[in-house]
Amino acid sequence: MIASGSYDGTGEEAMVHMQASSIHEVDSADDADLPRVALRVGSENLHEGSEGSFRHISPVTGRPQATVPLAGAHEVRLAVDSASAAAPVWRAQTPQARRDLLLRLAAAVDAHTDEFARINAIETGTPTGLGRMLVHGAKEWISYYAGWVDKLEGTVHNAVANTGTLAFSQPEPYGVVGIIFPWNNPIASIGMKVIPALAAGNTVVVKPSEMAPFAVEYFAQLCDEVGFPPGVLTVVPGTSEAGNALVLDPRVELISFTGGPETGRQILAACATQLKPTIMELGGKSPNIVFDDADLDRAAAQVIRSLGVLSGQACVFGSRILVQEAVYDEFVERLTRLADGMRAGDPADASTVLGPVISEQAQDRILGVIDRAIAGEGKLLSGGRKLEGDLSGGFYIAPTIIGEVDNDAEITQKETFGPVISVYRFAAEDEAIEIANSTAFGLGAYVQTADISRALRVSSRLKSGGVYINGGPSVMANLPFGGIGDSGFGREGARAGIEEYLRLKTVSVGSIV
Structure with missing residues (x-):
């Protein structure tokens, strides 16, 4: 069974089904604050799904605020029907036409920044100040990949004019791409996954999490308004039933997934039966190494942002803080002071830094991780x-x-996905690298030091898809982003990000041997 893409594809999945099976009436005033989610299959918008409905609970208040129709195998099949029919039409459009549509979409997203941020605050609890930054980032990803549409060039091989022989290779879209992403940052997932797939000439079936489908719905409405043809983008929120159907449909020629490694393994196993390619972004347990010559104020501020941004519900943030012994006590004092002063509150309030985690189940799970860490001789320094x-x-x-914390502890080795960090001592550079590389994940790593030679030397030894020196994660449209090991494979961003959604065809003309 393929899970729906929750933080790790296990515990919360069962809880989602419990919520979905016990629908309560919701306050219509609350419901009106969010777009009405539809199962978008081509030109049809279905407001009922074969898997029933999901009761969406506000992470801010804990009260029901909307119902979400859940797609099952039937609706996914209709969505793939529509995407398959639209694929040759979309591919046949000139690059200039696809480029101009994407540029209109970027302008529309930019014009609706405040509404996207408001919706994101209601559905996920993301503070609106951060939400506006995320929408701006998504607009940048759309604009960036619009620029690539008419620049995808082929290569000529072995051209011999006097013999009439020629060979060339050219990139082509796969056709129908299935995209599955979780609830923590749907706006960023749209920019990082959906947009390059469309720019490459594919049609896309998106299965967002039923826990955060509203911003995706609003995005789909904007796609309609700017003129995307029916079937180019279809959206089917759902749980594991929808995920299974999308992954197993033979007409879906590539799957791009963001979620936990256990869910990723299930998807890989299913795709292996069809030799179907995948792109996997599977989380992280990123180390942040603070050497004794680092700017401690700057480093502490960067670490604390890992707690506040998205309430720590992001895979690339540094959650294991490795501090050199000479500055350990001083640095920890800075961290605790900043953490204790972090303002939590209503995401709609401009002064709010820390919002809620996504659900009561997530809250209970995270508090359980904290309790077990303390029971295992970890020292609670703040919060908890x-x-x-x-x-x-x-x-x-x-x-x-x-x-x-012990280096073998659960909090060290498994993704907590909440506003929690663990702090470790190290004496020398080699020890820091050994600790940093001691998990199966390899998404991001951070180095804080005034010595550029050491920064580059350490970067070369860290097992990670990305290394960030004296700053936060650089998840930008023009930079490749992705992991190794249990953090997955494939890249999002830059030319590499659009090439993931293209495959090469070689054409040979004449008597080339």
């Missing part, structure tokens, strides 16, 4: 509790720092 008072109805967790 649910926030009460005015925030008690929502799913808020105080920014949490845990020190003196």
Whole structure:
């Protein structure tokens, strides 16, 4: 069974089914604050799905606020029907026509930044200030890949004019691409996955998480408004039933997935039966190495952002903080002071830094990880509790720092996916690298030092798809992003990101041997 792409494809999946099977009436006023989600299959918008409905709970208040139709195998089949019919039409459009559509889409997204940020705050609890930045980032990804559409060139091989022989290779779209991504950052996932697939000339069937389908719905509405042909983008929110159907449909020629490694392995096993290619972004347990010559104020501020941005629900953030012994106590004091001063609150409030985690189940899971770390002799330095008072109805967790953790502990080896970091001591460079490389993940790694030679030397030894020196993660449209090991394979961003959605065809003319 293929899970729906929750944080790790396991525990929360069963809980999602429990929510989906016990629908409650929702306040129509709350419901009106969000776009009405449809199962978008070509020119049809279905408001009922064969898998029933999902009761969407506000992470801010803990109260029901909308219902989401859940696609099953039937709706996914209709979506793939529509995408398959549209594929030759979309591919036949001139590069200039596809480019201009994407540029119109970028302008439309930019013009609706505030509405996207408002929707994101309601559905995921992301503070609107951060939400606007994420929408701006998505607009940049759309504009960037619009620029690639008419620049995808082939290569001529072995051309011999006087013998009439010629060979050339050219990139071509796959056809229908299936895209599955989780709830933590749907706006970024649109830019990183959906846009390069469309720019390459593919049609796309998107299965967003049923826990965050509203921004994706709003995006699909904008695609309609700017003139994308029916079937080029179809959207089918759902759980594992929809994921299974999308992955197993032989007409879907490539799967791009973001989620946990266990779910990724299930998808890979299913795709192997059809020799279907995949792109996998599977999370991380990123080390952040702070050497004793680092700018400690700057490094501490960067580490604390890993707690606040998306409430720590992002795979690339540094969650294992390795601090050289000479500055360990001083640096930890800075971290705890900043964490204790972080403002949690209503995501609509411009001064809010920390929003809630996505669900009560996520909150319980994260608090369980913290409790087990402390029981295993970890030292609680800050946080470690649910926030009460005015925030008690929502799913808020105080920014949490845990020190003196064993390197084999659960909190070290498994993705926590919440506002939690663990801090480790090291004496020398080799020890820091050994600790940093001691997990199966390899998505991001960070190095904080004033010594550029050391920064480059350490970077070359870290097992990671990306290394970020004296700063935060650089997840930008013009830079390749992706992991190794349990963090997956394939790249998003830059030329590599669009080439993932293209395959080469070689054409030989004449008597070439």
